[in-house]
Amino acid sequence: MKRYDEEDIYCRMLGHAVNFQYCRTTADGSPCRKIMDCWFERLPIEAYMKEHFSPDQLKILFKQPESKVTSILDLIEKARKRTDEP
Numbered sequence: 001m002k003r004y005d006e007e008d009i010y011c012r013m014l015g016h017a018v019n020f021q022y023c024r025t026t027a028d029g030s031p032c033r034k035i036m037d038c039w040f041e042r043l044p045i046e047a048y049m050k051e052h053f054s055p056d057q058l059k060i061l062f063k064q065p066e067s068k069v070t071s072i073l074d075l076i077e078k079a080r081k082r083t084d085e086p
């Protein structure tokens, strides 16, 4: 798992260089959601991720965040249901 840890890359989110160890663990121990985008030209990142994470873990890691529109529509629907309740 640590084979690429010393590889460095410029992180566009943080604005400075980080190593692969940071990208695969970040602050909470899980890989950064951008790891595939950032590393695909430098490492066999897809094979690496499949080697170290189960399909279910990968699905959770790379689940698309809910759009703001969907969130707002959900909030409106919940508010409507609350006002319809007796």
Ligand code: SF4
Residues within 6 Å of the ligand: 009, 010, 011, 012, 013, 014, 018, 022, 023, 032, 033, 034, 035, 036, 038
């Ligand atoms: S994977 Fe995440 S932490 Fe690593 S360089 Fe890309 S954006 Fe930065």
